[in-house]
Amino acid sequence: MTLSRRSFMLSTTGIAGAAMLGVPLQSAFAAKTYRYKYANNLPPSHPMNLRAKEMAKKIADETDGAFKLQVFPSSQLGSDTETLNQLRSGAVEFFTLSGLILSTLVPAAAISGIGFAFPDYDTVWKSMDGKLGEYIRGEIDKHDLIVMEKIWDNGFREITTSTKPINGPEDFQDLKIRVPVSPLWTSMFKALQSAPASINFNEVYSALQTKVVDAQENPLAIIQTAKLFEVQKYCSLTNHMWDGFWFLGNKAAWDRLPKDIQAVVSKHINEAGMNERKDVHALNDELQKKLTEEGMQFNTPDVAPIRAQLKKAGFYSEWKGKFGDQAWAILEDSVGSLA
Ligand code: X2X
Numbered sequence: 001m002t003l004s005r006r007s008f009m010l011s012t013t014g015i016a017g018a019a020m021l022g023v024p025l026q027s028a029f030a031a032k033t034y035r036y037k038y039a040n041n042l043p044p045s046h047p048m049n050l051r052a053k054e055m056a057k058k059i060a061d062e063t064d065g066a067f068k069l070q071v072f073p074s075s076q077l078g079s080d081t082e083t084l085n086q087l088r089s090g091a092v093e094f095f096t097l098s099g100l101i102l103s104t105l106v107p108a109a110a111i112s113g114i115g116f117a118f119p120d121y122d123t124v125w126k127s128m129d130g131k132l133g134e135y136i137r138g139e140i141d142k143h144d145l146i147v148m149e150k151i152w153d154n155g156f157r158e159i160t161t162s163t164k165p166i167n168g169p170e171d172f173q174d175l176k177i178r179v180p181v182s183p184l185w186t187s188m189f190k191a192l193q194s195a196p197a198s199i200n201f202n203e204v205y206s207a208l209q210t211k212v213v214d215a216q217e218n219p220l221a222i223i224q225t226a227k228l229f230e231v232q233k234y235c236s237l238t239n240h241m242w243d244g245f246w247f248l249g250n251k252a253a254w255d256r257l258p259k260d261i262q263a264v265v266s267k268h269i270n271e272a273g274m275n276e277r278k279d280v281h282a283l284n285d286e287l288q289k290k291l292t293e294e295g296m297q298f299n300t301p302d303v304a305p306i307r308a309q310l311k312k313a314g315f316y317s318e319w320k321g322k323f324g325d326q327a328w329a330i331l332e333d334s335v336g337s338l339a
Contacts, residue, residue, distance in 0.1 A: 036093035047279035055272035079200035096245035127334035155219025166236035191313035
């Protein structure tokens with residue numbers, strides 16, 4: 001068969017015909033190839049990056065090389081604040097970001113980070129895959145960004161310090177604690193009467209090492225993979241907040257992709273997110289033992305008085321006012337009453 005005849009057959013018989021004729025399936029995708037960047041703030045060994053690498057390979061395979069995703073872990077392209085700007089300008093096409101940090105652009109995205117809102121993972125996934133997540137994604141959509149349906153897990157956050165365990169509300173007093181760059185985080189730790197400092201994640205290790213701050217809070221999977229145990233002694237299991245990463249894309253870059261490529265890309269990103277959730281959950285269950293071996297000392301404080309302090313300080317009523325009654329009702333429908 002001559003080349004011209006083959007391409008004639010391809011255009012008239014379509015994909016199924018091409019496959020029967022043994023013509024490579026890549027012809028089903030656009031002749032153009034796309035190379036997109038995906039940035040995140042976590043170490044290469046975190047499940048987020050292990051799953052991202054796997055997903056990039058699956059996408060390249062399934063598009064016969066038409067779509068190549070380059071993964072940039074560890075804030076290689078800049079801090080979260082900088083990368084969010086690059087995502088908006090299109091310098092970076094994809095970025096995973098905590099809803100609380102995204103709230104500097106999309107205020108409603110912080111609502112899932114309200115202190116002690118989620119009692120357990122069941123409630124997290126029911127809410128984030130349900131009405132609450134749908135509401136937040138709707139707000140993100142208004143901002144020239146696209147967002148994948150499945151939020152990736154960061155986890156329930158625990159407090160580490162170099163100075164003392166957190167046993168109750170009094171131990172938060174004047175605590176020099178690093179928090180991500182986000183009004184909700186700062187507000188929560190101010191309500192606990194700490195002295196929070198907003199620092200992007202790429203500077204957390206050195207901020208702890210040089211004692212710019214004495215404490216930070218993150219899920220165990222991060223304390224382990226970012227080696228924060230090297231510069232922190234105590235870990236208090238407060239589970240004070242659940243946090244997840246929205247998988248965001250630059251809207252113009254997304255709209256440039258042919259529909260068939262979009263479908264393959266979003267399928268694999270969402271699938272990888274579901275797998276990452278399982279990985280993180282498993283890690284957070286098993287890491288206490290490993291981190292103890294690394295020299296960390298664990299304790300499990302009673303969180304009721306800590307939560308009571310947040311209420312007393314007006315934290316919940318202040319944020320209910322900021323998010324508005326409608327959004328707050330969606331949150332309480334999902335997680336139960338926060339009054
Ligand atoms: O900055 C953090 O602490 C981190 C890694 O958990 C987030 O991205 C919110």
